Amino acid sequence: MKVTIKDIAREAGVSVATVSNVLNGKGRVSAETAERIQRIIAEKNFVPSTLARGLKNKNTQLISVIVPYLKRGNFEENPFFWQLISGVEMGTKDHKFNVMLTRVEQDNDLSFVQMHNVDGLIVVGIDADSELYRSILALKIPTVFMDSYIDQPGLYQVHNDDLLGGYLGTKHLISQGHTKIVLVVGKLADRGVDFQRLLGYKKALAEAGLAYDARLVLENGGSMLGGYHAAQKLISLPEKVTAAFVLSDIGAMGLIKGLYEMGKEVPADLSVVGYDDIFYSEYTIPSLTTIRQDIFKKGKMAADLLLAQINGEPVTEKNILLPVELKVRASTAKIL
Amino acid sequence: MKVTIKDIAREAGVSVATVSNVLNGKGRVSAETAERIQRIIAEKNFVPSTLARGLKNKNTQLISVIVPYLKRGNFEENPFFWQLISGVEMGTKDHKFNVMLTRVEQDNDLSFVQMHNVDGLIVVGIDADSELYRSILALKIPTVFMDSYIDQPGLYQVHNDDLLGGYLGTKHLISQGHTKIVLVVGKLADRGVDFQRLLGYKKALAEAGLAYDARLVLENGGSMLGGYHAAQKLISLPEKVTAAFVLSDIGAMGLIKGLYEMGKEVPADLSVVGYDDIFYSEYTIPSLTTIRQDIFKKGKMAADLLLAQINGEPVTEKNILLPVELKVRASTAKIL
């Protein structure tokens, strides 16, 4: 059936310990023996069982990406997550690690971690105030948090510079003469990614001597449909706004669509800035001005950081802040 | 450290065998004892190790989704895959199975299957003529093929009715008066998804008494960029075409963008039909007429089929054909 280390040992006329030693480059084994064993391994296409290994060593070469529960659709809809996961997969592949994808529902069931002896966790966008967060910490296994802004020293975290992103997007609009700028956010909290971007938004306003108006901040615009609905809210605002900064590209797409259906043109009637620079942003009509964050790279970074943590390697910086960049395209224009 | 079956046994004052028995509902154990053990298990939050279990039983509650190598970007770009995987994840979750995501590169390295003792495989869009396909079969583990149209009885396969899809999209355009219809495909082969759709395209043409013209079939249009380039090819065609049927929504988005940049309007100058009905298709401008396939459901179906296979349950039909549907939106219009 399945070829085991025993088969190799028998074939090579040595003990299993010796085979194990050449497998792991440990112990003492002569060059010839090692070579012979290697040859037989290749010949018989032997792959050591991670199960048996893990049982002994407590490691499984398996990490898990946890995406907190989002209502169905939202998750699949946003390429952001997929690019991220793709980056993680890429980052682990070279190190012979595999990635398990696990969507944790409201029950916060993390039993798969113990079941599969997962070596480490990458957690995306979690609230430090949640039950899930506490459960994850209780696991006491190597973990990297992404896009979570958890205010606790010692944690491994990866972010893009969201404050800067919020600032750049807003500043760009201001530089085009806009003064009434709607900010469309997913969920407003006193921490997290959107909060940081809001800080950047405020900073840019303040720098330009513009007053911050909380009524211009529209919530629940994180999804396509959310952005679409935000269009109506935006139109019915008492003051006349000339620009919108939507904190996700898919939200921006929804918003533009909503405006379009109400006869408003982008950017003629309203300038729109998105956030993320997903693949589609270049291909929408009009193409989307947005804040670019290298999502793929972020995923890869998180993987690197996690593997370093798992292998007990020292890292210079546990808290990584990646750059963002303003991509000016066709959805924003100077005010007349 | 980690709580094991031994800890439970000690606490309950029984042997580990007894604990194992209540865990698996086997053997004979009195109601009281069983209850006491259950209580302690819950109390101590004990989860049996899949590693140890798998070592004994040869099953790991782990399946893997294999996406054949695609050039980077293409994979993350197409929400199709993600919806699919999301469906798979959903389909396995209830059965306490977990999903490993594995991108197989050109090296066709499937060693992770043996390493992790993966219980089953879901393979997306593979060519029956490839090395990878042969390697997968050689594994001799439960497998479901999706979107592969492998002409071999006994295999578990899931498809949408691609021939019908090709037919419906073409017929829709013909019904609007179009006679010169470009077909933009990913890769033309003598089998597979695109081939089936091509068959449908031809069928609709034949039915309408229109001649099939191979020059109207444009290749390499499966990605966004591919669709974008297809726009130029389309324009420079000797005959004047009035419609395009692009066999992926993202390709259609690219095409529309390409046309737009060359001053051509959709649907005024050219009608466009896409394929897949991904999330964005409703939000593009103009919204995209497309062939809807329930991708999420397809993923879930594949998962169900795989689990049935793994558990040795009888299935009535190994070869599942799911329906497709024409969604008429704004990117197609009657010819003047």
Added chain:
DNA sequence: AGTAAATGGTTAAACCTTTAATCAAAACTG
């Protein structure tokens, strides 16, 4: 030559479960 050190291995226990085989006690039989 006699001892010490290096070389190339082997043995056996451990990791955590499952399960077939076994056993003792209790509950039935007639």
Added chain:
DNA sequence: CAGTTTTGATTAAAGGTTTAACCATTTACT
């Protein structure tokens, strides 16, 4: 009451690998 069946458990082996502790040769040193 002696024998049989049922009940409720236990023991021990097995699954594939790693690794510390050993051991027998060979080589090096004075």
